[in-house]
Amino acid sequence: MRGKKAARSSAACAAPGRSRQERSGMATAFGNWHADSLRTLEQISTLPEMLQRAAELAAELSGADVVGVSLITGHQQIHTTAATADLAARADQLQVELAEGPLLHAIGRQVVVYLDDLADEIRWSGWSARVVAELGLRSMLSYQLFTEGEVLGALSIYSAKPHAFDLDVVDTGYLFAAHVGVAVSQLKERDSLRSAIASRTLIGQAEGILMERYGLDGDAAFNALRRVSQNRNTKLREIAAELVETRRLEGLTDTPSRPRETGGDNLGR
Numbered sequence: 184m185r186g187k188k189a190a191r192s193s194a195a196c197a198a199p200g201r202s203r204q205e206r207s208g209m210a211t212a213f214g215n216w217h218a219d220s221l222r223t224l225e226q227i228s229t230l231p232e233m234l235q236r237a238a239e240l241a242a243e244l245s246g247a248d249v250v251g252v253s254l255i256t257g258h259q260q261i262h263t264t265a266a267t268a269d270l271a272a273r274a275d276q277l278q279v280e281l282a283e284g285p286l287l288h289a290i291g292r293q294v295v296v297y298l299d300d301l302a303d304e305i306r307w308s309g310w311s312a313r314v315v316a317e318l319g320l321r322s323m324l325s326y327q328l329f330t331e332g333e334v335l336g337a338l339s340i341y342s343a344k345p346h347a348f349d350l351d352v353v354d355t356g357y358l359f360a361a362h363v364g365v366a367v368s369q370l371k372e373r374d375s376l377r378s379a380i381a382s383r384t385l386i387g388q389a390e391g392i393l394m395e396r397y398g399l400d401g402d403a404a405f406n407a408l409r410r411v412s413q414n415r416n417t418k419l420r421e422i423a424a425e426l427v428e429t430r431r432l433e434g435l436t437d438t439p440s441r442p443r444e445t446g447g448d449n450l451g452r
Contacts, residue, residue, distance in 0.1 A: 224366040234265035237363045242267045246347035247340045251275040254336035270318050284310040289325040289337045296325045300345040321345040326360035330368040382420045389423035411435050
């Protein structure tokens with residue numbers, strides 16, 4: 184990837200083509216590059232904060248001026264969720280608007296894309312011409328963020344200078360992007376687990392209310408909540424939250440068992 188021809192190839196996957204000795208050297212260089220800072224990514228508890236920190240770290244790579252991180256969200260939409268400057272966010276978003284660009288290529292093809300001079304770029308000429316003219320950016324690196332079985336998005340590094348990144352920077356960026364992908368995936372797993380626990384706790388509280396008021400067992404109480412959820416086309420967690428918060432539940436007009444004679448109010452009325 185040291186010459187212009189190699190650097191401007193449609194896609195250059197930096198690390199996989201290296202020898203064992205070269206990969207060992209890469210790992211050493213990567214380990215010496217802000218090792219403590221990289222470890223802090225895994226300790227960050229929110230996704231926006233983690234991605235912003237990742238962008239800031241990537242901006243410290245030699246030749247980098249601005250960095251953007253774009254993620255795939257619901258319905259396969261791509262959104263820039265962190266950036267070190269508006270320039271990077273605009274350069275990323277412009278690719279989505281024009282439906283062309285190295286970021287989209289990196290996400291779709293599982294590659295590292297290095298453009299050494301955007302002024303000469305012909306593959307995505309509509310995007311590159313505007314980035315040069317409007318934003319003053321001249322070279323970029325774009326890395327897919329991924330884990331096994333899941334593509335998360337892309338990390339894009341921009342420079343105002345052409346030919347800004349040498350091979351060592353390209354390879355260090357590759358390892359860094361892999362680290363970020365793992366950190367993001369782990370955070371999502373933790374969030375999913377916390378959400379599942381919170382939902383189960385809330386549903387359990389709602390079941391307890393129905394069991395107490397209507398003399399139901401656990402299964403019957405859960406089925407009553409599920410029936411209301413289906414009838415109202417509303418998530419079960421939201422149904423449970425409504426009952427716990429208000430002690431009433433619209434749509435609960437019948438139960439599998441007769442209510443206890445406690446003088447309490449009827450939840451369906």
